[in-house]
Amino acid sequence: MxxxxxxxxxxxxxxxxxxxxxxxxxITCTGAGTAGRSGGGAAGEIVIVDTSGSMSPPVMAAARDAAQAALAEIVDGTWFAVVAGADRAMLAYPPVASGPGLVQMSDATRAEAANAIARFVGSGGTAISTWLDLAGQLFASVPQVTQRHVLLLTDGENRERPGLLDAAIARATGYFQADCRGAGTDWQVAEIRRIAQALLGTVDIIPSPELMRAQFQEIMRASMARGVxxxxxxxxxxxxxxxxxxxxxxxxxxxxxxxxxxxxxxxxxxxxxxxxxxxxxxxxxxxxxxxxxxxxxxxxxxxxxxxxxxxxxxxxxxxxxxxxxxxxxIDNQVAHYTGQTELAQAIQEGLAAKAAGDEATATTKLGRAVQLAEASGNDEATSKLRKVVEVDDAGEGTVRLKRGVDKADEMALDTASTKTTRIRRDS
The missing domain is CATH 2.60.40.3670 (Immunoglobulin-like)
Structure with a gap:
């Protein structure tokens, strides 16, 4: 309980x-239990893998392996499905044309789903609105599933006409949660963050294929631990x-x-x-x-x-x-988190200015971010900022933009911008 x-x-x-x-x-929760076991309804999981033509062979191989590893973390009895996402969404498993679009996890269904994933190949474009809409339809096909979670992987920018993705996000908001990951550096952080924030999930970059398996496992374990x-x-x-x-x-x-x-x-x-x-x-x-x-x-x-x-x-x-x-x-807790909120804004605005060629604004914003990260002890933000700027004086926020920054480092800083560090309660 x-x-x-x-x-x-x-x-x-x-x-x-x-x-x-x-x-x-x-707010602190203890004794949450396991998803689908301690709440009022069943749990459902949908794994969505980008199978568009932009998925290179190494990334696709890693995605297949990671998706199969994620299946191994889903608790038996949980309803689940696997979706292949390209310029349209395809239900890869279970192989049904009508009726319930989810099946319950067991040794047999896990093996069948893994075999379906093994056949994934990259082709076509990227239309993420269709992926989200199919997930919603699949969840709706099994009414007893009341706890709904999606793991979504993409490697590219959405290629739909304006408005379609926003409409799909609106339809999904409040209906299911989604943790989103971007493989490589050809996807748009702001675009995928918009999905994750609306659907009460997380966003992060997977800069190299060998890191994908562990991230998928971590996401699914965390989802299975949400017993409320x-x-x-x-x-x-x-x-x-x-x-x-x-x-x-x-x-x-x-x-x-x-x-x-x-x-x-x-x-x-x-x-x-x-x-x-x-x-x-x-x-x-x-x-x-x-x-x-x-x-x-x-x-x-x-x-x-x-x-x-x-x-x-x-x-x-x-x-x-x-x-x-x-x-x-000023209460220490209030001051600390006010700074953390400003830190997230400074990072995002600084990176946007840098991308637009406004180096003066980028330097000012990222310098302020370094100052805030240093003052609050946000070591993750400090480490990622130092890959983008040369820090002359962290306390004063005096920095210089680095030249030739790896795009993956900028995207990692962007995705981590909203992650906060806690203040010690006795401080």
């Missing part, structure tokens, strides 16, 4: 006339208050603000997807009406909800004070 807890980190004291309340809410199929962050604010934003800030930065689903006029749900044994941090910012010195107010009630059941709760408070020592403090 999964258990959840909530902890709130904030400085609740506001100065005279103060209105904005910021808090980091940490779906949860919502439920936020109540008092009459007249305004939610400025709701963001997940750990383990990655994901803006949930515009994904609110009303529960009551004062309460809204924000999607968080499936959970394993893990902790996630959320930054909630609320604007309330200023009150007199000495008055207190509940600024927000932040809960984790499984359907109608609330399983954890944290309270965000506001107290107006004339003591400047109290009101001037």
């Amino acid at each position: 999964a258990e959840f807890s909530a902890a709130v980190y904030q400085n609740e004291f506001l100065p005279d006339g103060g209105t904005d309340v910021n808090a980091i809410v940490t 199929p779906d949860a919502s962050l439920r936020v109540w604010t008092p009459q007249g208050a305004e939610i400025l934003f709701v963001r997940q800030v750990s383990p990655t930065v994901e803006d949930l603000t515009h994904r609110r689903t009303p529960v009551t006029p004062l309460t809204g749900d924000y999607p968080t997807g499936a959970w394993a044994d893990e902790s996630r941090d959320y930054h909630v910012a609320v604007r309330v009406a200023a009150k007199a010195i000495g008055q207190e107010q509940l600024a927000a009630r932040v809960q984790l909800a499984l359907g109608d059941d609330v399983v954890a709760q944290g309270l965000v408070k506001a107290t107006w004070s004339g003591n400047s020592e109290l009101t001037a403090r």
Whole structure:
């Protein structure tokens, strides 16, 4: 039985006339169990492999091997399918033309699916909207599957006319989750990140074929560990208050603000997807009406909800004070994650400016990113930034753009931009 807890980190004291309340809410899950075993419905997995003509023989061989390795991680009894994606999506396994498009995993079906994958060859173009739409249709064909997850691999840029992919993403949003990986350097990070963020998943680069197997295994193991199929962050604010934003800030930065689903006029749900044994941090910012010195107010009630059941709760408070020592403090957690959010933005804007030939802006943005990464102890971001810029002074953010940077290093920095590092709780 999964258990959840909530902890709130904030400085609740506001100065005279103060209105904005910021808090980091940490939600922790323990005892989540296994996907499809501890929730209210069955689990479903779909592996989508790019089989377009751009897949070189070494990459295709690695993709076949990685997809087969992913199958080995799927727990017996889980519903699954394998899709070959090119300029149209093809159901590679199970071999059905109508009825249920998923089968349950067993030794026999695993072997049959592996044989189907072994026959993959590259041909045709890339139309990712058809891949997402087929996944949705396959999940819908087995109504008892309520926990739905896709592992998607591509190696190239989507070649459909504008709008088709966005429409397919919209149809999939809220219906299934997707972890996306790009092989090599001919795919667009922003494009695949858009899919992953909408579908509450991850995005990363697989720069060389020999790394693919381990990534596929890791993704599938993580999916199988999510024994809580779906949860919502439920936020109540008092009459007249305004939610400025709701963001997940750990383990990655994901803006949930515009994904609110009303529960009551004062309460809204924000999607968080499936959970394993893990902790996630959320930054909630609320604007309330200023009150007199000495008055207190509940600024927000932040809960984790499984359907109608609330399983954890944290309270965000506001107290107006004339003591400047109290009101001037910025909570360490809030300061840290504000910096991590700025870090992600600085990296993405810096790389975009570099690609556009605006070296001055790129240098400024990436220099700020180096400064933020150094200050927050984000070693992964620091390491990846140093492959793109020469660092003269990390503390001051003084950098020079490197010449002849490997494209894979730039893409690795881009995909990792939203990954955050946690602050020590005793700091």
